[in-house]
Amino acid sequence: MTVIGLLHPGEMGAAIGRCLVGAGHTVLWDPAGRGTATASRAASAGLTAAAALPPGDRLTALVRRSDVILSVCPPHAALDVARGVADHGFTGIFTDANAISPATARRVAGLVREGGAIYVDGGIIGPPPEAPGHTRLYLSGAGAGCVRDLFAGTAVDARLAEGQEFAASALKIAYAAWTKGTAALILAVRALARAEGVEQALLAEWAMSQPALEQRSERAAGSAASKGWRWVAEMREIAASMSAAGLPTGFHEAAAEIFRRPPG
Amino acid sequence: MTVIGLLHPGEMGAAIGRCLVGAGHTVLWDPAGRGTATASRAASAGLTAAAALPPGDRLTALVRRSDVILSVCPPHAALDVARGVADHGFTGIFTDANAISPATARRVAGLVREGGAIYVDGGIIGPPPEAPGHTRLYLSGAGAGCVRDLFAGTAVDARLAEGQEFAASALKIAYAAWTKGTAALILAVRALARAEGVEQALLAEWAMSQPALEQRSERAAGSAASKGWRWVAEMREIAASMSAAGLPTGFHEAAAEIFRRPPG
Numbered sequence: 001m002t003v004i005g006l007l008h009p010g011e012m013g014a015a016i017g018r019c020l021v022g023a024g025h026t027v028l029w030d031p032a033g034r035g036t037a038t039a040s041r042a043a044s045a046g047l048t049a050a051a052a053l054p055p056g057d058r059l060t061a062l063v064r065r066s067d068v069i070l071s072v073c074p075p076h077a078a079l080d081v082a083r084g085v086a087d088h089g090f091t092g093i094f095t096d097a098n099a100i101s102p103a104t105a106r107r108v109a110g111l112v113r114e115g116g117a118i119y120v121d122g123g124i125i126g127p128p129p130e131a132p133g134h135t136r137l138y139l140s141g142a143g144a145g146c147v148r149d150l151f152a153g154t155a156v157d158a159r160l161a162e163g164q165e166f167a168a169s170a171l172k173i174a175y176a177a178w179t180k181g182t183a184a185l186i187l188a189v190r191a192l193a194r195a196e197g198v199e200q201a202l203l204a205e206w207a208m209s210q211p212a213l214e215q216r217s218e219r220a221a222g223s224a225a226s227k228g229w230r231w232v233a234e235m236r237e238i239a240a241s242m243s244a245a246g247l248p249t250g251f252h253e254a255a256a257e258i259f260r261r262p263p264g
Numbered sequence: 265m266t267v268i269g270l271l272h273p274g275e276m277g278a279a280i281g282r283c284l285v286g287a288g289h290t291v292l293w294d295p296a297g298r299g300t301a302t303a304s305r306a307a308s309a310g311l312t313a314a315a316a317l318p319p320g321d322r323l324t325a326l327v328r329r330s331d332v333i334l335s336v337c338p339p340h341a342a343l344d345v346a347r348g349v350a351d352h353g354f355t356g357i358f359t360d361a362n363a364i365s366p367a368t369a370r371r372v373a374g375l376v377r378e379g380g381a382i383y384v385d386g387g388i389i390g391p392p393p394e395a396p397g398h399t400r401l402y403l404s405g406a407g408a409g410c411v412r413d414l415f416a417g418t419a420v421d422a423r424l425a426e427g428q429e430f431a432a433s434a435l436k437i438a439y440a441a442w443t444k445g446t447a448a449l450i451l452a453v454r455a456l457a458r459a460e461g462v463e464q465a466l467l468a469e470w471a472m473s474q475p476a477l478e479q480r481s482e483r484a485a486g487s488a489a490s491k492g493w494r495w496v497a498e499m500r501e502i503a504a505s506m507s508a509a510g511l512p513t514g515f516h517e518a519a520a521e522i523f524r525r526p527p528g
Contacts, residue, residue: 102460125469136469163461170460175469177453178477182446188511189441195509196366196434197427205389205400205439213442245459247452250518257512 001025002150005066007081008034009042013072015128016097016137018045019154028062063088068147069117071096072124075104076233082108086115095147097122097137099176099234101241102166109141109165118143121165123172129155138168173241177252180231181238183220184255190217228259235259265289266414269330271345272298273306277336279392280361280401282309283418292326327352332411333381335360336388339368340497346372350379359411361386361401363440363498365505366430373405373429382407385429387436393419404431437505441516444495445502447484448519454481492523499523 003026006017017027027047031039042049050058063069063085069092071081078098085094094112096105096119109119120143126135132154138161139147151158161167193202206213224231235256239249267290270281281291291311295303306313314322327333327349333356335345342362349358358376360369360383373383384407390399396418402425403411415422425431457466470477488495499520503513 125473136472138465161462161465163465167460167462167465170457171462171465171469174453174457174460174462174466177456178450178474181449181453185445185449185515186442188506188515189438189445191511192441192506192509193434193438195511196431196438196505198425198431198435198438201402201425201427201431201435202438205435208400209389210442241460242452242456245456247455247459248518248521250514250516250521251449251452252514254512254514254518257514 002067003028003065004150005029005062005069005085006047007062007069007071007085008073009038009045009047010072010074011041012124012128013070014041014045014047015130016070016072016124016156017042017047019129019156020150021046023150023152023154025150028066030059030062032058057088059084060088063090066090066092068093068095068150070122070147071098071108073098074230074233075099075237078104078108079111082111086111086117089115091116093118093120093143093146095120095122095139096169097124099123099172099237100169101173101237101244102164102170103240103244104237105166105169120144120147121161121168122147123161123168123170123175125172125175131155133157138171140167140169141165144168170241173238176234177238177242180234180259181251181255183223184235184258185251186213186217186220187224187258188254190221224259231259232256266331267292267329268414269293269326269333269349270311271326271333271335271349272337273302273309273311274336274338275305276388276392277334278305278309278311279394280334280336280388280420281306281311283393283420284414285310287414287416287418289414292330294323294326296322321352323348324352327354330354330356332357332359332414334386334411335362335372337362338494338497339363339501342368342372343375346375350375350381353379355380357382357384357407357410359384359386359403360433361388363387363436363501364433365437365501365508366428366434367504367508368501369430369433384408384411385425385432386411387425387432387434387439389436389439395419396421402432402435404433405429408432434505437502440498441502441506444498444523445515445519447487448499448522449515450477450481450484451488451522452518454485488523495523496520 050062129135140161148158193199235252239252314326393399404425412422457463499516503516
């Protein structure tokens with residue numbers, strides 16, 4: 001029975017929180033400044049609002065009651081979330097499970113360690129967990145086993161990522177570099193064909209020689225329209241990771257530009 | 265019965281020439297400055313060396329005897345080939361079937377038209393033609409039907425690309441933007457995972473959720489090692505096409521950088 005702070009549960013965070021509640025843990029979230037959509041998502045997942053805690057600074061109360069804090073947020077917010085938690089005196093296990101580069105994860109680790117917490121690196125691959133077998137939470141660094149064990153028997157397949165301290169972030173970034181990089185590329189390719197007046201000809205050629213691509217491009221357009229705004233920062237994290245490894249940044253700088261555009 | 269000049273038959277050019285010879289046409293090539301590998305490839309495809317023509321300037325003789333000239337070469341050489349043919353007074357149908365941007369194709373068209381020739385735009389999708397059904401030669405612009413008809417009954421599926429004058433080049437470029445862009449991207453992704461020490465973890469995750477990717481990355485590595493040098497200029501043509509359409513150039517600038525690297 002562990003108390004886990006989830007802070008601001010979005011779609012992914014709420015689904016993970018529901019799994020933890022199902023495993024018998026208490027999951028706290030912070031309603032400060034959040035709308036009714038977040039509140040009803042959190043309530044339906046069985047999470048406990050920090051508003052129900054003693055009055056005063058709710059984030060301080062949440063941080064003091066939590067053994068583990070799990071950061072699941074858009075990648076551009078990861079450092080701010082970590083800073084907020086560290087500033088409120090968190091000394092438990094902080095797990096960042098966001099799509100951030102190993103270098104950003106190292107900065108997050110530095111922030112929370114300065115505040116006295118233990119850092120465990122994480123990376124989520126797959127959709128918000130509902131049924132088992134589709135969503136993996138990779139974990140690395142000292143203490144990773146404790147976080148993994150919280151998910152025993154849940155729909156989250158929590159696993160240790162072998163290797164260096166930030167292996168979980170590195171694995172997530174490399175995985176997303178393909179999935180989201182190709183989503184952006186296929187949108188650019190169709191836009192190019194459209195601009196040149198050969199979109200129908202390209203679809204006809206694809207139907208013959210690359211039969212999965214038309215549907216793949218339609219799926220990419222749908223995902224980009226609904227979630228592309230959140231992927232811009234992720235593409236920048238991937239580009240920074242490529243650069244740190246001496247590889248070209250252009251694929252994911254271009255992908256960020258594609259996801260920044262209005263759909264159409 | 266048409267006389268077709270093929271100039272410098274590489275693997276693709278020789279296979280296309282063999283198809284044309286099989287359809288009863290005479291196919292001339294220019295042995296000037298070419299090695300024994302090209303000569304034996306041309307001979308086995310049934311092509312006629314311009315050396316067998318009356319003495320003097322062999323390219324002039326080839327150009328004078330050819331009704332149609334088909335340019336099949338690495339994209340960085342396309343303008344030089346066109347210039348050489350134009351300078352030697354060609355006034356038949358010149359078809360550029362190379363992986364060049366619509367803008368480069370327009371420059372090729374300008375060069376050969378200044379010399380008095382008719383320009384037909386082309387683009388090849390698929391492997392060197394052996395059996396029917398795998399290789400398409402797209403053609404566009406006035407005169408495209410004449411070039412298409414040369415291939416009747418052969419393993420080359422020659423088709424008109426509907427749309428603007430340079431639709432065939434645009435279609436080829438858009439098609440290759442995906443196939444070769446993703447080949448470069450998957451090599452970069454594996455190199456990133458390797459640099460971060462998570463390559464085996466990535467392969468294990470791919471085996472679960474993206475089971476085609478390990479093999480795809482191996483194929484990409486093999487192709488890049490043997491043909492990557494030729495794709496660098498093609499990636500630049502694609503990047504230029506993206507730029508002309510107001511789209512980001514980074515995917516294919518990065519791809520050029522990947523294909524320029526020594527394999528490993």
